[in-house]
Amino acid sequence: MGADWKLFLPKSVTVLRQGYGLPDFRADAIAGLTVAVVALPLAMALAIASGATPEVGLITAVVAGFLISALGGSRFQIGGPTGAFVVIVYGVISKYGYDGLLMATLMAGGILMVAGLARVGTLIKYIPDPVTTGFTSGIAVIIMASQIKDILGLEAAGVPAELIPKLQALWAVRDTLSLPAFGLSAACVAGILLLRRYVPRAPGFLIVTILAAGVVALTQWPVETIGSRFGEMNARLPIPSLAFWRWDNAMELLPSAMTIALLAGVESLLSAVVGDQMTGRRHRSNVELVAQGVANVASAAVGGLPATGAIARTATNIRSGARSPVAGMLHALFLLLFMLLLSPVMKLVPMAALAAILVVVALNMAEAHRFRLILRTSHGDRAVLLATFGLTVLVDLTVAIEVGMVLAAFVFMHRMAGLASIEGGAPIIEGDEDDLQPGRDRRYLPNHGLPADIGVLTFRGPLFFGSAAVVKDALDRIGARKRVYILRLEDVPLLDPTGAFALGDLLRRLLDEGDEVVIVGAGHSVLRALLQTVPKPVLKRVRFVRTFEAARKRVLGAAGRDNETAGPPSGEPAAGQAIKG
Template structure:
């Protein structure tokens, strides 16, 4: 599992593992709290899922853990079903991911349109960002709601309870995030943005702010214990929808993260192995109280930039987070929630891909429509609705674009003057270009109908440039041929590729027309017609 490990790699993996571990600790706690659960559950997830994915995943440099993309789904599950059922949903999501790996559908994730991924990613970013406004301003009595508009209404209703101490502490975090990368780019900015405001609050106004300790009761300084969730058929029936949404989003994000790692390292990940590793991680993590996890793009990139050489860097990252939990957990209770808010807002801003969103929006085409619909549904409804509808719109857009590629035109007719000065038309040639499938079948049927009127009774159909024929297209073409034959026409097929001939053989159309009706090219078909006339 740690193939390729050499002594000279150990130092690089050690440094990168600790570096990404430092980044992962505040993120793990922040993502857990934003998901409506205790911060230590995010730490448990970072440790367990990070270790398993590093050993079993399909990318050598993948760092897994809780991510911002999961926050809306997990929070909705917690609010509707409770934390215990979130563990069941996470376990089921892991099962789905393992099934996906065995079904070898890892590569299919890459076919999700960019307009859909940018739409729901930006929508998630908006939810995360606005979800931290309460902690940023230190508002009292705000309740977490399932829907965006409900949370915004809560925010404005409680705005009069503004806590200037919280706003001041959050401002220190924001300034740290903005300035530290410019002054000291090698310093772990998120850790400083967490610790500096915390020290200031402890020194100057320790009792004026909500902290992890006052809200969540502190963080346990112990290893997570094994606990088997009470899984029943009723709960499976309730949770399969959210579980599948978690699995789908986890698959998308983990494979996108692996693709980013490939681009940075010039290596190639194994998609189905990655899904398997993610699945096992999400099946085991809930047994120790952890929340769903996936490959984290920012942490994976940090791992690579820090010099990671092998999978050992991810293992060291998990061990480092575990040791930090055992040694320093009690001190985490003093962290103000206002210090966590800028970190999550920073993550939301980075994942929003606002420049790409604006660029797609300016196109004012079907991609823009898919983008906006996916974004709005993500923000105002949820991901389980946004992604399927976004994909459906993208498919319909694709079908429409493909249907416009079909061309049907009369290329040529041959006329000959007889001894009595009458012209006789021996044949007409019609050319079909493009795909003949369910999206273009109706266009073909309407365009070809009037072609059967009049003479001649021999039609040469040039299918050299037909790129696709599906079952619907084959059915419409068969109907056309049958109708033409019933009206006394002779149909000749020219230039049909071998795959098309095999299709017509399987459907029976080849036997209906007869072997003599198929020609390698149009010239051959014309010659046979003229010789027979």
Template sequence: MRQKSFLSGNFKGYNLASFQKDLLAGVVVGVIAIPLGMAFAIASGVKPEYGIYTTIIAGIIIALFGGSKFQIGGPTGAFIPILFGIVMVYGYENLLIAGFLAGIMLTLMGFFRLGTLIKFIPKSVTIGFTSGIAIIIFVGQIANFLGLSGVEKKESFHENILEIASNIGTINVYSVIIAGICLATVLLTPKVFPKVPGPLIGLVISTIVASVFFADQVPTIGSAFGAIPNTLPQFRIPDVTWDNVVLMMKPALIIALLGGIESLLSAVVADGMTNTKHNSNKELVGQGLANMITPLFGGIPATGAIARTATNIKNGAVSPISGVIHSLVVLLILLLFAPYASSIPLASMAPILMVVAWNMSERHVFMHVLKTRTGDSLILIVTFLLTIFVDLTAAVEVGLILAIVLFTKRMSENLVTAKALPNLDTDDKKVETGVVNDAHDCPQIAIFNVEGPLFFGAAMTFEHTIMNTINYKPKVLLLRMGKVPFIDITGESSLASIVRDFNKHGVVLLSGLSDQTKVMLNKTGLYDTIGEENIFAHTGEAINHALTKLDRNKCLGCKHFAFNECTQLSQSTTADPKGQEPLSTI
């Protein structure tokens, strides 16, 4: 996989002014990433410092080794339901193993150049599961927002709803006040101070209010998870066994697929904002390396963060240095201010995640797709509901299968197989379908216009249409296939069946074959079965050849007059075609 060198690719023309822009962007994004990193970790069922470690380590690796100049990597909201489910079922240690395995998978996906496969995932599927994840995140924060006590975290969505409902009587008014202050600050800060990170300001103000007025009245990070250490993460290899590897293979695949999808979507967003082009395969390798190394320091799975990447660009970033600076800012704040983070109320984290969920829901796009009332609407709803009530794996699998089925149905409907004849009333005598009727249809030559892909979804209809239409056994069957862009093995099989059946009493002619169709017919041997002498580049040549195959006795007295030559043929006094000059036609 040949790549541009790191320096020439990302730092060409880099200077002091560029560094100043990267420094500003990196500082802003780093400040924003701190509350998000802790919030995503807590919502995923792990300690908040693990989210900070992920932001530091994965952020640097993704910036340096990824395929986008502007990508900001770290923990994201999309991972929350998946990681929480893994922690609930398998435990934190196995989450580290799953993250490491996902990193290997992502790296291999990059090396095998699978980055471009992102374009084959329908938007209705991505919007469906993204909106479903947003609902799960939002609902998952209701308990902390209201300060409910006695709520047990469950793996399934409906069980969590029941837990909230059964404990609704334990609302903590102080938590609601703190959450309301933080929410108001997060929403209002961008309107008053656009350059100031609202989540951080919301955390600071609500934490100060809680500490001064409601001390010991609301749960905090410290009371729930203990103090956040202001030290560097320690290197530690997880306890890996073969049984654990096998056990975590499927969760790892889910992490890898979602991480790959989200990171590449983020890179596409960055391309649109900067008029650049990312390297999708290199991006997957960068994501893979990050997810292989981060678990060794206790970090959780990471991917490209769309919102933080967009913020990075809006603040003037020009190179991956901004991503490195963002991680170093988080590291510096961890070392200097970690003890103070223990005082942050859980109620302050809830509205931050709720706003993240609201923003990632893509509600406008969701409603737009829904209003189309097409197959995409069905895919969207199915993926959305399965994400919420089953899991992301089932949602994506069923969504993709449903998309393939509906696509196949649409494509099969595009195949048109209809009888045609030259339109003798026009100057060019173009072969058209609209001129065939009971009184104007050659009894010996059947011409069909075949238009559209001849593949497994349309092959049976194609075969039945022709065989049912020509049950009167014409002598020549001419298939005009100039508008068949491709044929698969099922389509070839149906064509072969027609040829075998028809060759018992007549001959099959083909015209206008595409290069792909010729290659397929040659590979299967059907080209030789039909015979090169019966395959033509143009319809006119095929019709001339077809006229030489006629039984002239049957032409006598014929009143259909399908071709220019029919007048002569119907009045001919001889039934022996030998020695005659070829009849001219269109």
């Protein structure tokens, strides 16, 4: 139990136990301030793109960001609202209202906590790249489309959430195009990209936002700002409340909560892995999931958005010299200070500048290079990628992930089934087998050099439900009835219940047709599966040997009794032991 408890110990506690001094605090403070400067405009932009108000993004970054760093399993994780949530959050708000989003976020937090305590964190890594690349690229397209209105300064009310209706609605108001807004957006995008290239350590988002706000304030350009759209910002942390909860709506919001939990879990662990790769440290995945769950519950309680680990902000934190989770906690406190002190001037920020920030975020999310690489791979991976991408863009993120995972599972099963094969009575090259004498001429030996009344079946690859047909077709490989059947299982690494049942049926048929069945080289897991599924009367009639040489000696009448066992190995009722010979 003591060891289990340590598995869920936050990294912040570990760091403090190891020793934390003033130099560490100074480094963490500089890193936290740097990340806060980056996160300030980004949190507002993501909130607005999600259909919420800008202060909601800041509240999320403060509350969830602090808890993710304080309770998480990574030394360097920075949490808050991210681009991955924009699509699902916008859709939930459009369909269920903001209270519906808070309910979904609260439930997602509970799901994440349960998943972490159940140690599901190590399983999320099995989500394949075509699925993650497909939905992140799809999200990037939708984010880009959602910013067309502010980039072009279009005047449109009630724009639909779905991509095609959205584009139709925006096309209908194309006459309202604002050249000042478009020019400002283009200049901001160019400025961010140029700063990233030539001054990568500079906080490009904040610099461009301040310059754009200054230009608009001085020139009085006719462009929309945060103040003109949302009014005064409410710069304070709300009192936690669950007044939004409604039991009659919970089941309807559960799919959205599951999607939020999956996205939060996947992105947070990906971000933690990036941090590990940059620093050589190791994160605790299940602790991270629990922290994400607590942070999302707390965010919902104060009216915030879903939150997760942010890869770009985490990387910025590391590059800025962070040494511990204290940097992430300080980042949240600096953001709170900015929110309290700078809210009067935040209303001057033009919407075109925030749209430009999200365009750059979308470009980063698109992962065009990885997308192209996957398109060059197998047909199955391409199908998974394009299906996930298309469904994300045109239908729904939840459906996209579900279909993508199912398709990926079928592709995987098809590949595993393709690894399974069977050879029956086929010639072999002499010298390839472990029982042939070295130095002899290599030539083909029909039926492994055995008499015609002995049938040899060689199985290779995993025998599971996807490849059970290989076992069922075994008799067709032999042809005429044989006196003795030898089943070679040395190259079978896996035998699941379906494969074991099929192999059991084959053994019964072979025993009905011949005098004897010999199984060669069955490994520990294969023996376990046979013992658990095949009836004992059948197994008692089967001879188990370790090598093909022992099987050859037996069927040719030259085997000693010490080279074999009748039935499964004795003394091991559960899994089978080392077989003699």
